[in-house]
Amino acid sequence: MFQGVLQKMYTEWADPIRYYLPMEGDFVLMNSLIGRNIGLDFVGYCCMNCGQNKPIFRQGYCKECFFEVPQTADWVMHPELSKAHLNIEERDLGYEQQVQLQPHYVYLANSSDVKVGVTRKSQAPTRWIDQGAHEALIVAEVPNRYLAGVAEVALKAHLADKTNWRKMLTNQITAVDLLRVKLEVRDFIPEEVQPYVTEDFKPLCIHFPVERYPTQVRSLQLLQTPSYKGRLMGIKGQYLLFEDNTVFNVRGNEGLVIQLTISH
Known part of the structure; x- marks a missing residue:
């Protein structure tokens, strides 16, 4: 026990x-x-x-x-609200600088249907595993969380940003060509993020026990x-x-x- x-x-x-x-x-x-x-x-x-x-x-x-710890501040769920790059504190500037001012990925993942998301570079592939995604593809690698959030907001107008957990757990997965989706939405990425778009062409495949x-x-x-x-x-x-x-x-x-x- x-x-x-x-x-x-x-x-x-x-x-x-x-x-x-x-x-x-x-x-x-x-x-x-x-x-x-x-x-x-x-x-x-x-x-x-x-x-x-x-x-x-x-x-x-x-x-x-x-309502006090920095790990649950609004910028965690909404990266576009990040302000550490402006030296503005929300709850704990030291923590916010440590987390926000590091490389982030904007990515596509397929756990039930294709979705767009943001994660710290250091958290890949853990983030995709935790979401139950069987495939993931990096769209852009940016230097801070704010830029990742700006890109995510733009892409959310064209793609989902939530996982259908019931479909994920029953393994009802829609077959999607993530590279094709990346090419289709590339023009919707904001101009300030375009220089950071990666040339990754092969999705990472994940198998679960x-x-x-x-x-x-x-x-x-x-x-x-x-x-x-x-x-x-x-x-x-x-x-x-x-x-x-x-x-x-x-x-x-x-x-x-x-x-x-x-x-x-």
Whole structure:
């Protein structure tokens, strides 16, 4: 049995991707649990910032911390709002400069249908793995988050920017030629970003450790169902996929303290 605060699973590039769940100073290789029964039991809360046993509001933080920490500021979800390149602070200028003023990718990914997104260069391919994308293609590499956001906003007028998580988890993937899409939308990229458009022509292909996909999805929320047991059939994105069509979003439950039990 393991106990710990839920955090997103770490990933390792392999074929298929390897997943590790951090649990109180240890790591559980989740791939090795596929085909086995595992139990998830809710124990309590632990805010990922203050560490207190306070109800989690969003993204692993209690309500007070959520509205204070720089990791949840508006520019995180809306890169075009980044201001560190102007030396303007939103919550913590040092953190914002560290994150915003580094190379970023504008990319296309296919996890259900083609979508446009932004990620730090240092976060590739982790970002695409976490989204459950089976293909990704870089559109541009820019020097800061603001420029990436400007490009994303322009491309969102022509492409989706959200993943259909139900289609992703049931593996209903629309076949898309990402290179063709890149060439089709290239002219919509703002002039200040055009010099940073890359000449990548081959998408990165990602394979996930899934023995069987659910035919429909039933989302497990530990605050509503504090004890669950099922046979793990695969992992995709940050989701655990179970034999009874239950899916559990590890990242969506960050900050909950759980017990993890394993049986045959």
